[in-house]
Amino acid sequence: MRQPLPSDAISGLTVSRRRFLSRMAFGSAGLWVASAFPVRSAFGQSEVEGDFIVRQENPLNGEPALRALIKEFVTPTPLFYIRNHGNVPKIDPESFKLKIEGMVEQPGEFSLGELKERFPKAEGMATMTCAGNRRQEHSAFQKVGGVQWDAGAIGNATWGGVRLKDVIEYCKPKEGAAHLWFDGLDDVEVGGKTINFGGSIPLEKGMQDHDDALTSLIAWEMNGEVLTPEHGYPLRTVIPGYIGARSVKWLGRIVVSDRPSPNHYVATAYKVVTEDTPLALQEVAPIYRYPLNVAACDYSGGEDRDEITVRGYALPSGRVDTRIKAVEISTNGGRRWSRAKLIDEQRPYTWTRWEATVPVRGRTEQVMVRSIDTAGEVTPDRVDWNAHGYLYNGQHSLPIKSRD
């Protein structure tokens, strides 16, 4: 076996934390639901049943079981994680209009029909991931609030709609415009008040257009079908390369501005802080791009304990030109690493699944994985704890059943 990356010594702290996690992964599986989501004919199989873990019922939050998540390159919609801060609003498509306001020469209101008629259809693939994906691993060190995600708050989908860029250009941004605010039509309780969920991105990000990559969208389709209510019907933004929180569901309004949105989910939440104080939160910029990530999701074989085949995903950091360079796996706590095989064609802003067959012994308790991307980013041994449990992207471990 080769060691293409510098070998990292694993501290006792990390190892014991991993052991703890190994047990936790089985102990806190959440509520399993068999039939909350109808099985769609497009995805055929009843395999979807029992593979979605509801982490919170109200508001509804859930993620797929990792062994189910890793089966398909494009995540079937019934398995795609759901992250809601408030209700799932019911929106009448007939009377619905998307408003564009703020620093534009031509403010506008567009019905669904007008959007479809006036702008060319755009489609493409992008992986979406919650900033809180793998929060359990932060919580294992010190409990943080929020939905206790395993590594399933991620999914890969095809998206269809119109380019955000086309709509914004049509409304003619004024000089000095630098940010786009996205307002959702949901109701969220925050500190005793009811607000809507909001997102924000730099205008330049919204205007970026690369030939081979998905451009930011105002989307009405996911995996070739109309968005489901949970995923934002009738419209959501899809901002490839950015944390899921910037892909605002039930999009009702876009404001063009010279500054980021004052919405709670931009100004206060979704920031990496170690101290949860108003000052610390003000001092830190909002999270936009997601980092490189990796997870080991499932394994097969090993009944005779000689060899197992492990499967998982790796997500390049959210830059348009970054690809996964390598995924490596260790069966002995990080002393030796061997290279996994990348399964899927590599595309911008998109995960690739990987597979590795490795020898195991009776005493092997877990496998560990790490990844490196073409920008030179490597998933770290461990990630500094932060108060809201965001952006965990350290080496990931998968427990292996011990032989009796």
Ligand SMILES: Nc1nc2c(c(=O)[nH]1)N[C@H]1C(S)=C(S)[C@@H](COP(=O)(O)O)O[C@H]1N2
């Ligand atoms: N209006 C609205 N948009 C939202 C949210 C929300 O609660 N309300 N959650 C955000 C977060 S934190 C994520 S990770 C993604 C999740 O999208 P999904 O539920 O379709 O997977 O939606 C984002 N858009």
Ligand SMILES: [Mo]
């Ligand atoms: Mo999220």
